[in-house]
Amino acid sequence: MIRAIRLKTILFLILFTAVSLHAQLAVKGETVYTMSGAPIADGIVLISTGKITAVGKAGEVSIPADYRFLSAKVVTPGLIDAHSVVGLAGIYNQPHDQDQLDKSAPIQPELRALDAYNPREDLVEWLRNLGVTTLHTGHAPGALISGQSIIVKTGGATLEQVLIDSSAMLTVTLGASVGQNFDSPGTRSKGVAMLRSEFLKAQDYLKKKQAKDASKRPARDLKMEALGEALSGRLPVLITANRATEISSALRLAKEFNLNLIIDGAAEAYLLLEEIKKAGAPVIIHPTMARHWGDTQNASFETAAKLKDAGIRFAFQGGYESYVPKTRVVLYEAALAAANGLAFQDALAALTIDSARILGIDHRVGSLEAGKDADVVLFNGDPFEYLTRVCAVIINGEVVHDVCR
Amino acid sequence: MQKLHFHLLMLALAILCFDPGVIAREKAQVFRGALIYTIAGEPLENGAMVVEDGKISAVGLSGQIKTPPEAEEHDLTGKVLMPGLVDTHSHIGGGDGGDNSATLHPEVRILDAIDVHNDTFKKARAGGITTVNVMPGSGYLMSGQTVYLKLREGRTIYDLLLCPDVERDVCGGLKMANGTNSIRKNPPFPGTRAKSAALVRQLYVKAQEYRKKIAEAKNDPEKMPARDLQMEALVEVLEGRRIVHYHTHRHDDILTVLRLAQEFGFRVVLHHVSEGWKVAEEIAAAKAPCSIIVIDSPGGKLEAVNLLGKTGGVLEKAGVDVAFHTDDGITDSRLFLRSAAFGVREGMSRAKALEALTLAGARMLDLQERIGSLEKGKDADFIILSGDPLSVYTQVEQTWVEGKLVFDRANPEHRKYAVGGYEVFRGQAHYHDHQGEIE
Numbered sequence: 001m002i003r004a005i006r007l008k009t010i011l012f013l014i015l016f017t018a019v020s021l022h023a024q025l026a027v028k029g030e031t032v033y034t035m036s037g038a039p040i041a042d043g044i045v046l047i048s049t050g051k052i053t054a055v056g057k058a059g060e061v062s063i064p065a066d067y068r069f070l071s072a073k074v075v076t077p078g079l080i081d082a083h084s085v086v087g088l089a090g091i092y093n094q095p096h097d098q099d100q101l102d103k104s105a106p107i108q109p110e111l112r113a114l115d116a117y118n119p120r121e122d123l124v125e126w127l128r129n130l131g132v133t134t135l136h137t138g139h140a141p142g143a144l145i146s147g148q149s150i151i152v153k154t155g156g157a158t159l160e161q162v163l164i165d166s167s168a169m170l171t172v173t174l175g176a177s178v179g180q181n182f183d184s185p186g187t188r189s190k191g192v193a194m195l196r197s198e199f200l201k202a203q204d205y206l207k208k209k210q211a212k213d214a215s216k217r218p219a220r221d222l223k224m225e226a227l228g229e230a231l232s233g234r235l236p237v238l239i240t241a242n243r244a245t246e247i248s249s250a251l252r253l254a255k256e257f258n259l260n261l262i263i264d265g266a267a268e269a270y271l272l273l274e275e276i277k278k279a280g281a282p283v284i285i286h287p288t289m290a291r292h293w294g295d296t297q298n299a300s301f302e303t304a305a306k307l308k309d310a311g312i313r314f315a316f317q318g319g320y321e322s323y324v325p326k327t328r329v330v331l332y333e334a335a336l337a338a339a340n341g342l343a344f345q346d347a348l349a350a351l352t353i354d355s356a357r358i359l360g361i362d363h364r365v366g367s368l369e370a371g372k373d374a375d376v377v378l379f380n381g382d383p384f385e386y387l388t389r390v391c392a393v394i395i396n397g398e399v400v401h402d403v404c405r
Numbered sequence: 406m407q408k409l410h411f412h413l414l415m416l417a418l419a420i421l422c423f424d425p426g427v428i429a430r431e432k433a434q435v436f437r438g439a440l441i442y443t444i445a446g447e448p449l450e451n452g453a454m455v456v457e458d459g460k461i462s463a464v465g466l467s468g469q470i471k472t473p474p475e476a477e478e479h480d481l482t483g484k485v486l487m488p489g490l491v492d493t494h495s496h497i498g499g500g501d502g503g504d505n506s507a508t509l510h511p512e513v514r515i516l517d518a519i520d521v522h523n524d525t526f527k528k529a530r531a532g533g534i535t536t537v538n539v540m541p542g543s544g545y546l547m548s549g550q551t552v553y554l555k556l557r558e559g560r561t562i563y564d565l566l567l568c569p570d571v572e573r574d575v576c577g578g579l580k581m582a583n584g585t586n587s588i589r590k591n592p593p594f595p596g597t598r599a600k601s602a603a604l605v606r607q608l609y610v611k612a613q614e615y616r617k618k619i620a621e622a623k624n625d626p627e628k629m630p631a632r633d634l635q636m637e638a639l640v641e642v643l644e645g646r647r648i649v650h651y652h653t654h655r656h657d658d659i660l661t662v663l664r665l666a667q668e669f670g671f672r673v674v675l676h677h678v679s680e681g682w683k684v685a686e687e688i689a690a691a692k693a694p695c696s697i698i699v700i701d702s703p704g705g706k707l708e709a710v711n712l713l714g715k716t717g718g719v720l721e722k723a724g725v726d727v728a729f730h731t732d733d734g735i736t737d738s739r740l741f742l743r744s745a746a747f748g749v750r751e752g753m754s755r756a757k758a759l760e761a762l763t764l765a766g767a768r769m770l771d772l773q774e775r776i777g778s779l780e781k782g783k784d785a786d787f788i789i790l791s792g793d794p795l796s797v798y799t800q801v802e803q804t805w806v807e808g809k810l811v812f813d814r815a816n817p818e819h820r821k822y823a824v825g826g827y828e829v830f831r832g833q834a835h836y837h838d839h840q841g842e843i844e
Contacts, residue, residue: 090704091703091704091705091710092704092707092710093704093705093706093707094707122703122704123703123704126702126703268827270826270827271827289737289740291734291737292825292830293734297830298825298826298827298828298829298830299825300824300825300826300829301823301824301825302824302825302826321705322705323705323706323735324700324704324705324706324709324712324735325700325701325702325703325704325705326702326703326704326705327702327704328701328702329701329702332701332702335797336740336797338797338798339797339798339799339800340824384797384798385796385797385798386743386746386747386749386750386795386796386797387746387749387750387795389750
């Protein structure tokens with residue numbers, strides 16, 4: 001009996017602690033873009049213990065009296081930056097905060113972004129305050145294989161608190177930027193040949209690992225293990241490919257090795273819409289405002305709209321900058337695409353639900369639905385307008401920011 | 406004497422009767438129905454503007470503006486009309502300034518290195534820019550003379566210049582820089598900030614001496630000092646005829662610029678001024694105008710890490726004259742308008758933010774009598790926008806320079822420069838990177 005009471009008390013305390021950490025919230029929006037259906041006028045999102053518990057029209061969803069009430073003109077799901085280097089690359093652009101690329105070898109699939117990610121990086125806070133709640137981040141483009149990326153939430157001080165996916169994608173780069181960082185590959189075709197050789201080695205490694213005689217199995221090799229995951233399809237392969245030549249090579253590689261391909265950058269995607277569509281590969285489009293030099297010289301403000309028209313799933317990214325500004329803000333990048341032919345709701349989808357689908361995390365984030373993580377952004381107007389401010393950001397049910405800025 | 410008078414009379418008659426200008430004169434054009442931001446006064450709802458011979462001949466409320474005979478009417482109902490944008494700091498045109506043989510290059514003119522066919526000019530027109538201060542880079546204490554250009558369609562640099570005679574006139578400013586960009590390991594480059602200032606002071610002292618010798622020579626060719634291109638440019642600076650455009654980020658570097666300007670009495674425009682918000686009162690007291698860059702996200706450069714969006718608002722409140730610049734390719738000329746939107750978002754007034762794109766910039770280039778606002782007698786440099794200048798959805802539909810249409814979004818050949826695409830921009834954008842990764 002005494003024991004039972006004690007247990008109840010402990011349970012109550014645990015529950016109480018959880019509740020106080022993750023407040024119960026009611027968020028009302030003049031327009032709520034749930035991204036799982038039509039926008040709701042005068043919508044309500046109820047949040048409890050870090051999750052969304054109900055979404056609906058005001059009047060249809062009753063708000064419990066003890067819930068904290070927040071309201072805004074526009075409410076959206078937390079925004080997702082589908083490809084970034086923030087947390088590995090820091091704001092100062094000095095050697096101590098630039099961990100985005102190891103240049104000792106062009107192929108290093110064993111490098112884990114999780115071993116370099118700094119959740120307290122200033123740029124993480126900057127993005128969070130502008131509504132970015134989920135970040136797919138890792139090594140910068142520039143090596144044939146730069147490592148394994150991670151997906152994190154932008155709220156939280158330790159890796160354990162923020163990690164959603166510890167090995168999200170294998171990050172690969174094709175194109176001239178690789179040649180600038182390494183003596184070899186010195187050409188595009190050499191780069192592809194090196195990748196193919198490495199994947200063949202990994203195929204062999206996987207085969208030998210199956211040997212019945214344990215003594216004949218090869219020793220563990222981190223490089224081969226990571227490539228093996230990619231070959232099995234469990235680890236998606238993000239290939240940064242901006243020129244049409246590189247996009248074609250990426251499609252060819254994916255076909256040859258049956259890779260789960262995501263095309264990154266894709267500055268000249270407008271030249272290969274049919275091929276990309278046919279391959280079923282989603283695209284994480286370069287920042288709309290990416291500088292048009294080097295591999296992105298032929299970038300267009302209208303590529304996102306063209307991907308949409310072609311029926312290709314795509315998402316926006318903050319990308320990688322070696323100089324001012326150190327990161328881009330997906331909200332602004334999507335806004336410019338919305339000003340250049342992409343419909344408002346399609347731009348918003350590419351920042352939320354479509355991005356979540358591409359990253360394989362749509363069971364948790366990307367839309368406002370009961371059961372999903374309570375990641376919500378409150379705006380005082382059209383999210384894309386320059387004069388609109390982000391007035392509150394909620395991550396896992398916690399208000400991490402509630403001053404309009 | 407009488408003969409001369411007769412000739413003058415005949416000449417005047419000839420002009421009155423047969424002025425070829427009258428015959429060749431383009432039709433007057435009337436732009437009617439737009440919301441007009443003249444910048445010289447309150448916005449005009451349903452305004453009208455008349456353009457004749459490349460100049461504005463009338464501007465006001467539509468009801469008060471008559472259409473001259475045979476004028477061409479443009480119905481701009483629902484559109485926004487404002488002055489052409491003035492970019493006070495850009496690197497378009499593929500030009501450059503001094504080289505690595507020295508850090509002080511006051512004699513080097515960027516006008517000798519500009520390719521007027523470079524597609525970056527088309528990009529700038531697509532962004533609504535009509536006047537631009539093209540600057541050499543910031544990797545030198547003095548990287549050379551800047552040049553002020555009108556973005557007319559042109560075949561040669563002379564078609565774009567704002568000055569009639571490059572040998573006689575002052576056609577631009579002088580680019581100077583302090584802080585980390587111009588600091589390098591080995592001489593002749595300075596290794597520290599104090600050395601940077603000392604090198605600059607030494608050269609200005611020399612110029613003062615040179616100027617004194619000229620004054621003492623009293624036009625006696627025997628006594629005149631030998632011509633010296635460096636000294637000639639710096640004398641123009643000392644006499645206030647050539648404005649110094651000074652790249653500076655950190656608050657202490659900004660104060661160093663003000664100290665040097667005071668010591669030598671030169672006119673200065675502070676550029677970038679990333680930490681200007683920390684020393685706004687000092688800048689205001691020195692009456693130094695500021696040309697600022699708007700970056701929508703921080704970081705990437707250590708000494709500019711405190712570059713904040715609020716700079717424009719803080720400076721405005723302190724009474725400082727504020728203009729924007731693109732620093733193209735740091736930001737894109739096509740996106741120059743958004744500087745004003747971010748300025749307002751972070752504390753500037755709407756009126757001052759629009760002025761910072763136009764008239765304030767004109768003042769910083771000594772061109773306020775000709776450009777920067779829509780007023781009778783000024784150059785007909787203007788842009789037609791699809792909507793509110795501060796909205797992300799607004800497009801620059803047309804750019805006009807001196808009464809001529811130089812960018813028209815409805816024309817596919819022009820439109821491609823507004824959006825980009827396959828091989829639209831063949832020339833590499835000028836891109837500074839002082840980490841040595843990208844030149």
